[in-house]
Amino acid sequence: MDIKEKIHELSEEMIQNLGRLVAVDSQLGTPEEGKPFGEGPAKALEVGLKIADELGFQTVNLDNYCGYAEMGEGKEIIGIAGHLDIVPVGGDWTHDPFVLTREGDYVYGRGTTDDKGPVLEALYAMKLLRDSGVKLNKRVRLIMGCNEETGSKCMAHYNEVEEELSCGFTPDANFPCIHGEKGHMSMMAYSKHTKILSMNGGFVTNAVCDSCTTVIPGAAGLKEKLEKELAETKLQEYRVTEENGEITIYAKGVPAHASTPTLGVNAAGVTFECLEKAGFEDDFVTFYNTHLGTACDGSGIGLKVSDAYGDLTFCNGIVKTQDGVISCTIDIRVPVTLKPDEVRKLCEDKLEDENGRIEILDIGDGLFFPRESPLVEALYKAYVDVTGDTANEPMVIGGGTYAKSLKNIIAFGPEKLGIDYRIHGADEYILVSGMEEAVLVYMEAIKNLLAI
CATH class of the missing domain: 3.40.630.10 (Zn peptidases)
Structure with a gap:
């Protein structure tokens, strides 16, 4: 045998x-x-x-x-x-x-x-x-x-x-x-001011946020505008309901490991994009879309970099609301030849404005x-x-x-x-x-x- x-x-x-x-x-x-x-x-x-x-x-x-x-x-x-x-x-x-x-x-x-x-x-x-x-x-x-x-x-x-x-x-x-x-880098993003009543999604920090439920104040015509924008996304599923003056948005994305976030669809990120496109004006919506976004490349905070062995990747895994503050976990995989001090210098002056802030938790060597x-x-x-x-x-x-x-x-x-x-x-x-x-x-x- x-x-x-x-x-x-x-x-x-x-x-x-x-x-x-x-x-x-x-x-x-x-x-x-x-x-x-x-x-x-x-x-x-x-x-x-x-x-x-x-x-x-x-x-x-x-x-x-x-x-x-x-x-x-x-x-x-x-x-x-x-x-x-x-x-x-x-x-x-x-x-x-x-x-x-x-x-x-x-x-x-x-x-x-x-x-x-x-x-x-x-x-x-x-x-x-x-x-x-x-x-x-x-x-x-x-x-x-x-x-x-x-x-x-x-x-x-x-x-x-x-x-x-x-x-x-x-x-x-x-x-x-x-x-x-x-190398591995962890960050947390926080809202400073937001009209979003609650936003919760994702289950681990090292995977793309695969589903998200968001509650916002209602406004005339907003539900219909959100449905129109959500229909044009790559979400697997979405629902928009309105009751008692509040709009609830459920978004189901596509899970993926944090090392390959482009293979997934970030339900929270898509929701933020659609909120802005539908005309929902909000400080943290603006902050998320300009600093995190759905590009998965860190471009919003100056980290769109690569070396001979690959690109930096950027993944939002969990979004949650506590005491009126929305927080978002960020998992970054840093090109293997880039040193922690170099990464910090690239982004440290782009992590905060009047709408929100991002905190660096740790940066590890490759x-x-x-x-x-x-x-x-x-x-x-x-x-x-x-x-x-x-x-x-x-x-x-x-x-x-x-x-x-x-x-x-x-x-x-x-x-x-x-x-x-x-x-x-x-x-x-x-x-x-x-x-x-x-x-x-x-x-x-x-x-x-x-x-x-």
């Missing part, structure tokens, strides 16, 4: 184990004693380590921040770091997000691609390598984290209590290989490995040898992964270019055929890293 047949034989077992992980709602919860990220992430780690234990690996739980499964011997460690926490469900699911649902090659559930499925792909790659008798001159350690989506404090803890990795990868991005990750580095070459070769795809080259992405938290690793698969797995959106899925191929790619990757 060749290796592809062996992987195919194990695919049903992999899917069953993926179902065990997907069944755990591992969103960030309320911290408890011994459970720094709440009940859900701790439970997911327990299940993940139990699966690894059942497959015959040595397992260690690092205080419910993260844990790992390990094989091999030696001082050096090949690290594979994936995460078991998830983003909130959000959106309009047609499948139960916490019950794995298979339809042919498609397997639906929150975390199937981001990142519970890839954790299992790496685990089964380790199992098949171990069972094949390959000499393991280094330790191979699969780290399962519990806080990637909300800060990666799990890896900060790992760095405090465990050994440094010699090399490795995180299966939490795209094939063929990621040799750079843009990550970059030269294309010709041994780590990049080893992983890219594994991908090409398995898939035969030489058209796609190692790339720089806007997403942030554990590669920024752990030394000597880069992001490597398993998403194939051109496929929308709906991560951070409704009906997230993974392909069974893709899982089987990824296991083989990861087997080859580990062998190549053993040889470095």
Whole structure:
């Protein structure tokens, strides 16, 4: 039996184990004693380590921040770091997000691609390598984290209590290989004066605001003007109702990850545009449209910049109203060669006027490995040898992964270019055929890293 047949034989077992992980709602919860990220992430780690234990690996739980499964011997460690926490469900699911649902090659559930499925792909790659008798001159350690989506404090803890990795990868991005990750910048926009009674939308900061409900004072003819403007947008759905002197606008956009906001439709941004076009004069409407807007490029605050590896991206994720103030989260992915101080200088004098203000929360460095580095070459070769795809080259992405938290690793698969797995959106899925191929790619990757 060749290796592809062996992987195919194990695919049903992999899917069953993926179902065990997907069944755990591992969103960030309320911290408890011994459970720094709440009940859900701790439970997911327990299940993940139990699966690894059942497959015959040595397992260690690092205080419910993260844990790992390990094989091999030696001082050096090949690290594979994936995460078991998830983003909130959000959106309009047609499948139960916490019950794995298979339809042919498609397997639906929150975390199937981001990142519970890839954790299992790496685990089964380790199992098949171990069972094949390959000499393991280094330790191979699969780290399962519990806080990637909300800060990666799990890896900060790992760095405090465990050994440094010699090399490795995180299966939490795209094939063929990621040799750079843009810097990350967070901002908050606030209204100073607004006639908007309430505006609430979005469910996470690192995804495009996918739906929004806005309430404004009514005015003669305004409802009809809003309906006309909304009809000409790319919204999936909208409703405008008027009652008791108030107009309520519901807008349903298109979700997308904050690293690729142009793939989505910002329901809040479209609403602001339509309010202005319909003649609703308001200070914060003006501020939003001039400073944030729907262009996704940061042009409103002087951040329309790029380098050889990509453009800056700008994403409004959540809009909410509290005590009469509207706030908007802003997630920015900064070109990898641009330094934090340079970014700050570009925008710092464009963040406030009489209508609103924007506050910089943090600016983080990017990550970059030269294309010709041994780590990049080893992983890219594994991908090409398995898939035969030489058209796609190692790339720089806007997403942030554990590669920024752990030394000597880069992001490597398993998403194939051109496929929308709906991560951070409704009906997230993974392909069974893709899982089987990824296991083989990861087997080859580990062998190549053993040889470095």
